[in-house]
Amino acid sequence: MSKYFLASLNSFFIVLFAYFVFLSIISWQESREFLGTGRLDIDIGSYLYLPLGAYAFCWVVFGKRGLPGQLLISILMSLYWELDSNIFIQFTFINVLGPIIAIAIFRFLQVYSFKDFKSETLLAILFLCIVLALLNSLSKFFVYFMTENQTTSAFNFLVTYLPGDIIGSFVFIIFATFLMKIFHLGNHQN
Amino acid sequence: MNILKNNLNAFLLVFVSILVSVFFGTLIENFKSLIFLAFGAKILALLIWGVYVIPGIFLAKVMQYLFFTNFDPNLEMVISLAAIATLTPVLMMVMMRISNAGNLFILDNINFRHIIFFIIITAMLSALLKYMYMLSDIEFAHTAAVVMMEALFGQLFGGLIFVYVASKYAQPIYLIIRKLKFV
Numbered sequence: 001m002s003k004y005f006l007a008s009l010n011s012f013f014i015v016l017f018a019y020f021v022f023l024s025i026i027s028w029q030e031s032r033e034f035l036g037t038g039r040l041d042i043d044i045g046s047y048l049y050l051p052l053g054a055y056a057f058c059w060v061v062f063g064k065r066g067l068p069g070q071l072l073i074s075i076l077m078s079l080y081w082e083l084d085s086n087i088f089i090q091f092t093f094i095n096v097l098g099p100i101i102a103i104a105i106f107r108f109l110q111v112y113s114f115k116d117f118k119s120e121t122l123l124a125i126l127f128l129c130i131v132l133a134l135l136n137s138l139s140k141f142f143v144y145f146m147t148e149n150q151t152t153s154a155f156n157f158l159v160t161y162l163p164g165d166i167i168g169s170f171v172f173i174i175f176a177t178f179l180m181k182i183f184h185l186g187n188h189q190n
Numbered sequence: 191m192n193i194l195k196n197n198l199n200a201f202l203l204v205f206v207s208i209l210v211s212v213f214f215g216t217l218i219e220n221f222k223s224l225i226f227l228a229f230g231a232k233i234l235a236l237l238i239w240g241v242y243v244i245p246g247i248f249l250a251k252v253m254q255y256l257f258f259t260n261f262d263p264n265l266e267m268v269i270s271l272a273a274i275a276t277l278t279p280v281l282m283m284v285m286m287r288i289s290n291a292g293n294l295f296i297l298d299n300i301n302f303r304h305i306i307f308f309i310i311i312t313a314m315l316s317a318l319l320k321y322m323y324m325l326s327d328i329e330f331a332h333t334a335a336v337v338m339m340e341a342l343f344g345q346l347f348g349g350l351i352f353v354y355v356a357s358k359y360a361q362p363i364y365l366i367i368r369k370l371k372f373v
Contacts, residue, residue: 109307111291123289130285134314142339155325158318 008069011058015073018054018172022046049164051077052136053172056099056128060114070096090143098139102132116186117177125173133165197246200235204250207231211348212258226344228254229316230352233309236279237297248276271320278316282308305353313345 025048055074058066074095078088106112112124137158145154179185207227214225228250235243251272255263283294292304321338 105307105310109303110301111304111307121290124291127285127289127291131311131314134311134318138314138318138338138342146336153325155322158322158325162318 004065004068007062007065008067008072010069011062011066012069012073014058014176015051015054015070018050019073019077022048022050022168047160047164047167048171049161049168050172051095051168052099052132052165053129053169053176055095056103056132056169057117057173057176059099059103060117067096091140094136094139094143098136099132102128102135105131117173118180122174125177126170129166129170129173132169133162136165137161193242196239197243200239200243200246201250203235204228204231204247205253207352208250208254208258224340224344224347225351226341226348227352228348229313229345230309230349230356232275233279233305233312233349234353234356236283237294237300237305240295241280241283244276244280248272251275267324270323274319274323275316278319279308279312282312282315302357306350309349309353310346313342313349317342317345 026046055070058070071092074092078092103114106114106128112120112128114120114124114128117125140161141154141158144157207230211225211227232247232251235247252268255268255271286292286294286304286308292301292308294300294304294308317338321341
């Protein structure tokens, strides 16, 4: 029980940290009018969506023990963004389940095992980020454009979500793996 | 001469499967059916004959976009879409090769699960790139997600079914045809 609680707590704070950095960068962009509008807007997304990498990282490091924490932070962030009720639950599930499905595809099809990020190569992590981004962007695109109240064009949506997901997740996973190596931290799945 | 023959084979394989897909497909607002076999044919041609058959596949895709589309095609769009459809699998093959995820350039000792992985990611990337290109040009409005979902699942199911059936039954069918002395 305590293992579950600790893993969930760690996952919660790791993803919260990713959201914090992500929001700080967006507000910095907004204040400096750097790289476009930099608005905090679900329609547009961001070119550096760090939380996607954080969710994937937590799933690899903590496994199913960290899931409650990830689910909680995802729900809290959806509340923070004041999402509509019809896309609220779906975005929450995509955030949490997307990385699980992507990593499961890699493991089941015997491409990479992803038992630990430290033992994987940079290219393997990049490949994971691309598949993660494809899954995340496509599923959010389907959910978002099935509803009638969208205010942006489908092209603008995809053109920011896809590169943002790839770059953001790659940056976060590399940064987190680097920290794990420096502080000699290991996996907590077992 | 051998490359020319392979290109012709690839062209015929892809084009016939396009005809089959169109004949049996449900042409809903677009050029795709929900089991788009041509995607699997393209993958199989690349796996069997290698990247040298790109011109043959490209030509078949150009024919598809010229004659089997419901939107009004212009030459630039046809060539761009055909190029995306042809080069996406090659890009993924190269990417899998350099990231040690599996060498699909050599068919010996290949893991069939890697081929399934290759089909999944290629279908996703291909659907995304094609529709990003088309969305920049054509206004789909509310149906964009529906159209893209059809394309994605059509390619995914078509690819998996075609490659599975071909790998399982191609050899027995070839042997029967040889026994009947057609070849």
